Amino acid sequence: MDYLVETIILGVDSIIFITCIRNYYKKKNAMAMIQGAPYLNINKDLKEIVLTHPEQKLSYVSIRGTVKPLGKPIISNNNTDVEGVVQLLRIKEHVIQRSTTGFWNDSERVIQEVHNIMPFSLENKGIEIEIMDPLAAEILDMDVISDVFHPSVPSVMDHIWGFFAGIRQRGIQSTEKMLRKGTMITGIGELVYSKDGNVLQLQPPSSGAPFYLTNMQVTSLIKKLENSKKNYRWLCLLFGVVGIVIGGIMVRKYLKHRSRALQDAEIKRQLEESRRERRKKTRTTDFSDNQICVVCKTNPIEIILLPCGHVCLCEDCSVDIQDSCPVCRTVIGKKSVAYVV
Structure with a gap:
């Protein structure tokens, strides 16, 4: 129990530190892989390049093209003039909730989230590369079509009930995002040739490398990852120092307790030795x-x-x-x- 508080703090700090370390190396490795990935132009020679490689695939490449739906595109729910291939519909509930300390804090939770996907490809000069499993992308840039907050109008009874229940509803937020038709995006992943469809496909790498579908250029993406890596590096240093300080406090407390225990044991030994000597002097030798x-x-x-x-x-x-x-x-x-x- 002497180290309970320090142990809890050190445990939480260690979890955060390990998480930051993992994310730091994840960003670092992703940057190295993106920088090493060849940039290929979408043209008529691309198919021949893929066919000449083992297993008819390129493990990690970067391409850039225009989004083209392979069929009838998705029409926005909030703007009929907008068409796309990936649609996200999300509904969030915003509430004010009373914490265990008695303070009221804002919080939110997702009530519903729906993705609608239309098969699409990246096209350039009539050459198309089909995109497989876009939701598996670590970065999937989509435009916000609509983001509306509908505040709630509570009655007097709602206020009374919310006070005793510890939760008050603020309103509902409805968001729609879409990857628009005609958007120029960069795809980074595994490029394979599908014999069944006689088409080129960009898919999540089988090696576990990150898959990206972003409207940024490769250099901008690397810069974004670099900034994220720097932030995680500073967090690693911060929580590493906190862990060292807490560990030092625990070691100092342990050494202090150990020194005190040794002193108490020595004092007890000396007192016991003194009592034995006094007993020897007071004992009689005349007994049966x-x-x-x-x-x-x-x-x-x-x-x-x-x-x-x-x-x-x-x-x-x-x-x-x-x-x-x-x-x-x-x-x-x-x-x-x-x-x-």
Whole structure:
């Protein structure tokens, strides 16, 4: 219990530190892979390039083209003039909730989230590359078509109920995002040739490398990852220092307690030694055989063991015997001083 608070703080700090370390190396590795990925122009020679590679695929490449739906595009719910291939519809509930400390804080939760997807490709000069599983992309840039907040108008009873229940509704937020038709985006992933459809496909890499569909150029994406990596590096340093400080406090407290325990043990030993010397000086040597301690066979009996009632130990030997009576092996429940005459 002496280290409970420090242990909890150190545990939380360690979890955050490990998370930051993982994200730091994740961003670092992603940057290295993107920088090493070749940029390929979408043209008629691209298919031949893929076919010449083993397994007819390129493990990690970067391409850039215009979004083209492979069929009838999705029409926006809030703007009929907007057409796209990936649509996100999200409904959030905003509430004011009372915390355990008694303060009221804003919070939100997603009530519903729906994705609508139309198969699409990246096109340039009549050459198309089909995009597979766009929702698996680590970055999927979409335009916000609509973001509306509908505030709630609570009645008097709602205010009363919210006060006692500890939660008050602020309103509902409806958001629509869409990857628009005709948007110029950069795709980074695994480029394969599909024999079934006789088409080129860009898909999430089988190696586990990050998959991107972004409207940024490759250089802008690398810069964004670099900034994110720097932020995680500073967080790693911060929580690393906090962990070292907390660990140092725990070590200092342990050494202090250990030093105090050693001092107390030494004082106890000296007092016990002093008591033994005083007992030797005050003991008489005129006693019969049945008054001698059964253990040391030197000192007189001075301690009664309960519940058996045997008076068979001197005070010095009783310190080391804690479990059972040396005469009858009964478990010792209590020791008391006995005055033998």
